[in-house]
Amino acid sequence: MNNKPKVGFYSFSGCEGDLLTILHCEDELLDIFSAVDIRSFRMASSERHDDENLDIAFIEGSITTNKHVKKLKVIRERSKIVVALGTCACYGGPQSARLGYNDWEERFKKVYGSAKLTVAKPFESQPLDEFIKVDYRIPGCPIDKYQFFYALTRLAKGMPVELTKFPVCAECKWNENECLLLKGQLCLGPITAGGCNSRCPNHGLPCIGCWGPTDEANVASEINLLKEKDFSAEEIINKLRLFGGAGMVRRFGELLGIKPKEEKTLSKTQGVSKKKREKK
Numbered sequence: 001m002n003n004k005p006k007v008g009f010y011s012f013s014g015c016e017g018d019l020l021t022i023l024h025c026e027d028e029l030l031d032i033f034s035a036v037d038i039r040s041f042r043m044a045s046s047e048r049h050d051d052e053n054l055d056i057a058f059i060e061g062s063i064t065t066n067k068h069v070k071k072l073k074v075i076r077e078r079s080k081i082v083v084a085l086g087t088c089a090c091y092g093g094p095q096s097a098r099l100g101y102n103d104w105e106e107r108f109k110k111v112y113g114s115a116k117l118t119v120a121k122p123f124e125s126q127p128l129d130e131f132i133k134v135d136y137r138i139p140g141c142p143i144d145k146y147q148f149f150y151a152l153t154r155l156a157k158g159m160p161v162e163l164t165k166f167p168v169c170a171e172c173k174w175n176e177n178e179c180l181l182l183k184g185q186l187c188l189g190p191i192t193a194g195g196c197n198s199r200c201p202n203h204g205l206p207c208i209g210c211w212g213p214t215d216e217a218n219v220a221s222e223i224n225l226l227k228e229k230d231f232s233a234e235e236i237i238n239k240l241r242l243f244g245g246a247g248m249v250r251r252f253g254e255l256l257g258i259k260p261k262e263e264k265t266l267s268k269t270q271g272v273s274k275k276k277r278e279k280k
């Protein structure tokens with residue numbers, strides 16, 4: 001009898017870069033596939049068992065249609081543990097960068113003109129936890145394969161997962177990089193979750209926050225620091241929202257200059273009340 005944990009991989013709106021990262025682990029793929037019983041992984045196999053219960057569901061991508069919401073809720077009901085995979089699933093991703101900013105339908109028209117939507121009517125891109133309880137988050141755009149291996153191994157053995165709590169700056173210091181912020185560049189390292197081994201500053205590029213905000217991000221202090229360095233409020237806000245998306249807006253909306261009025265409009269659009277979100 002097969003006693004391996006049953007695992008499913010699912011994808012919503014996004015580039016599927018997280019699932020590709022897993023598939024590109026040629027050296028470790030056989031170990032992954034032999035440690036767990038994969039019941040659904042569209043990119044890897046056409047075989048699907050969508051009526052079975054799962055031990056772990058890994059879900060990437062943000063939620064953008066009512067059809068997504070229904071499918072997501074079914075996956076949640078079938079799964080003991082749900083893991084949000086990648087920054088889109090965790091925080092909404094780049095597609096939610098402008099969340100709450102002016103009128104979404106107007107912005108949509110700017111890009112697509114008067115084209116009629118024939119597939120599904122989308123709404124502002126949202127992270128998974130707007131609609132379901134998420135047990136763990138593995139951020140990254142895309143994820144880091146070692147964080148995924150760590151999480152999969154722990155969860156497959158029934159153990160909890162705890163990812164890095166420190167910011168990118170900590171890794172940057174360990175890598176002995178010269179601080180780009182001190183050199184006048186707009187780096188989001190102090191408020192971005194570590195785990196990428198300070199990939200960008202290692203190459204002289206400022207962090208743009210693709211791992212999403214750290215749990216204890218002191219955004220107010222980062223904004224003040226950047227203002228002192230003569231960056232305009234608009235430059236700072238645009239950078240903060242690029243990957244922080246919905247997660248940033250929800251947690252630091254006021255600091256980002258997003259009025260509560262716009263938050264209410266969003267909740268109405270998504271059919272999820274603020275009260276309900278706070279309960280989760």
Ligand code: SF4
Nearest residue numbers: 169172179180187189
């Ligand atoms: S370069 Fe960026 S990530 Fe590195 S220490 Fe400076 S602020 Fe932090």
Ligand code: SF4
Nearest residue numbers: 196200207208210211
């Ligand atoms: S340094 Fe920042 S932008 Fe670069 S990979 Fe890490 S979290 Fe992403």
